Amino acid sequence: MERASLDDADRWFDVLLTSDDAQAAAMTLSAGQSTGGPDNRHRESDQWLFVASGTGTATVDGEAVDLASGDLLRIEAGEAHEIVAGDEPLETLNLYVPPEY
Known part of the structure; x- marks a missing residue:
């Protein structure tokens, strides 16, 4: 068994746990901060993005969707994506299946 907490992260992006499969x-994106873009994609990994707190927008293969606390978004392997925080910090837990980083 392994255990981690979102509180363990000390940078804007931190890998918390890794196994052979996930x-x-x-x-955590600051208000207005973005990551990714039209060339950002994970060729072999699905990304499951859970919004722990905050709001924002995800654009996946050109389709924008609003994000709010409690939302779960699956970005399929190969889909281009960008995440943008709203007017407050956006804190997410991301699962990559299989591991990406």
Whole structure:
């Protein structure tokens, strides 16, 4: 057994746990900060993004969707994506299956 907490993250993006099959990472974007873009994709890994707190927008293969606390978004392997925080910090837990980083 392994245990981690979002509180263990000390940078804007931190890998928390990794196994042979999956990986968990914490990501915190400051208000208005973005990550990714049209060339950002994980060729072999699905990304499951859970919004722990805050609001924002995800654009996945050109389709924008609003994000709010409690939302779960699956970004399929190969889909281009960008995440943008709203007017407050956006804190997420991301699962990569299989591991990406």
